[in-house]
Amino acid sequence: MVKFSLDGKTVSAPEGELLVYAAARHGVFIPTLCHDEKLDPYGGCRMCVVDVEGSPRPLPACATRVTAGLAVSTNSSVPQYRKTLTEMLLSEHLNANPGGRPNELLDMAEELGAAAPLILPDAKREPYEDRNRLMGYDPDACILCNRCVRYTQEVMQCSALSLEGRGPTARIVPTHGHSWLDTECELCGGCLSTCPTGAIYEKFHEGAPPQHERSLDQVKSTCTFCGVGCQIDLHVDPATKRIVKVTSDPGYVSNEGNLCVKGRFAFNFVHHPDRLTQPLVRGEDGELHPTSWDDALRVAAEGLRGVKERHGPQAIGVLASARLTMEENFLLQKLARTALETHSIHSCEAT
């Protein structure tokens, strides 16, 4: 631990800790935009700058490390600087809401009372079409913070996205490809999740109202697709009671907010029209027919009991499933071992 001064107070932090975290632990919240705790320090947007004694220019708190005796001020010239910076970004931010995702730039503008002073004449950038059906990108919402590209390089290591061009025409494009589907992209949505402005968005929410994501109900749960057990937030439309999006939070221990294509995008099966909605019983005609729960349970119990009486309990097998919960598998083995009187319970996915 070393001591340094923060807005006139002497505080301590582990040597080498990023200033933005050290300050936060001492109650000083420094806003960031291009920073993501999952990514290497970058210091690109300068939204988080602070004055440091002895430095001719303000330094980004997200890329400056604590050293002994550092003297940091977050409140001198900084707020005005931040407001000007926000206004510059806003003057190129033609579409604040391509797909209803949260927009940190607008949050910041609101907090600082910043508005676009003018729209730059050459702000309009060439739109970008992609034939994948999951993720869209709108250059007019992009502030070129490079978080998406850095996520692809550092976390996913997919090198699927690149920053193309300079200045007013710059935008994010699939590397060496015409579509994300032609790159190494695995549709994990990680670049989307780190994008602070919603410039990368779920295509199936194109045209959603501003702040749409924040209007949804959130239920924390566990992904159903593999043994990693990623923690997820299911977003439910309160009107339709349907899952419309899945996100995760960087604070979740096992997955740190990362997901794969299945966890993030494969939720439509839940509401698929092929879902069974009624019990079925096979009739004399050999076909399955809808029936009531009482009837289905009666037929099932009679059938199982019949086999048990004719051939003994050993003639019945139960196959449980790795897709079910602990509780359900517990009850299934209890059913086998008590009501059916057999230990013959196993699963097709026992490994």
Added chain:
Amino acid sequence: MGRGATTNSIPEIENCKFMLVIGSNTTEAHPVLALRMKKAVRKGATLVVADPRKIWLTKLAKRHLQLRPGSDVWLLNAIMHVILEEGLQDEDYIREYTEDLDAVREVVARYTPEQAEQVTGVPAADIVATAREYAGERKAAIFYTLGITEHACAIDNIWSLSNLVLMTGHLGYESTGLNALRGQNNVQGLNDAGANPTYFPGYQTIDEENRRKFSEAWGVPIPERPGYRLDQMMSGLHDGRVRALYLVGENPAHTEPNAHHVEEGLGKLEFVVAQDLFLNETSRAHANVVFPASSFAEKDGTFTNTERRVNRVRKAVPCPGEAREDWRIVVDLARALGARWPEYRTSEDVWNEFADLSPNWSGIRYDRIEEVGLQWPCTDREHPGSPYLYADRPARASGRGKFYPVEYKPPIEQPDSEFPFVLSTGRTLYHYNSATMTMREPGVLDKQEDPFVEINPEDAVALGIREGDWVRLVSRRGDLEARAAIGERVFPGLVWMALHFAQAKVNWLTHDVGDPLIGTPEYKVCAVRLEPVAP
């Protein structure tokens, strides 16, 4: 090594200094866990990948041990050979915590790296280097998955790995261990909960004492006769030992090897009850009763992930139509069968019964896992959970880890002139098991819609097959068609297919001669021939 679970935790992976990934295509089967491996490599860890295919992780690997399918035991024995020959083993650990090293020493003495090169195709120098690196690094971890367990010699492979870990003392602290990556979301929990013929919930053996314990808890006698494993049930379909099945979320007509044979067997059953989200091949053709069940988003409960962490699952949306939560259906069926069960009002009531009966889980309760899941063993309410196992000593009665010598056995079905290719199978990123769920996700399918078979360019040229062509794969048991995906991921003579595709069931081709001890079918390796399909 005492318990069927991963020894260490996912967050610890990023601090490993050495990782051996053997038979795990981690970026596709466990993508987010693979992110930790990528992070570890960025932080300077050495990665060695042992896999017949050039899987994605080989790009980050210092070394790719491209072994022939089914030759894992040879490779591992040769690595141990080097360790013992060069004296790289951890003598203190061996003395304190293990027994019977000599038995292994005797066997591996015959497995020289030079001969290993002949059998496995891995250069001897690579074997030696890997042995030195693994033994020399303290934070060294091994990861494996179905790739290695779905062989006829599944148990042998696990014992080999266990020997390697014990001999180097890589156990019982952070960022090390032997980490079996469980495939399905709750396969760990499925076993923990006792959905297994050989033990009660919480891995409690079915002996006199435990039968009494459970019989007292449940108020009925517990049967004495041992139950059937999956493979015994499947063979029982044919010889009349099994006459009825209750299938919950299962589709054996798709997921079992030698699927044609299984389907025939299902046709002989007197009674089938199926419970699932969708109709599938099995229920459509064979079920007498079908219960409409619930997806994970429609119920409360828990899943246990591969690091033994019990995570909450929460109800977010109602079941469609009259569909019901699976646990309620089981309770309803028990009642219809005349069982006198207590009233379960919530999934938490069920959990509490399980936790009360299972010592290693008794400290895990819903109120403790609201925010972050706990890892078993967790024996009381004060217990913080167990990020890694064997901090004290291996969990056998003797307190010592046992070495089991393992001899190499060649794969049961070898290629010959009629079926000259080895077919290996596995998972892909974009699908889940029999894909009844993922096949209904158009946006995801854009990456991978048709069944495909990976073929080496050399073989493709010889057979006149071009990228994207349909080819027919024929085995002794069946045939199917898939599109050619030509590339260096497989070596000449090897072809590879994913397990998931319903319209081209790989399990028509594979055979069901499994590991005699655990009954895992040999999905992984069988012999096939390839025929171009006229367009």
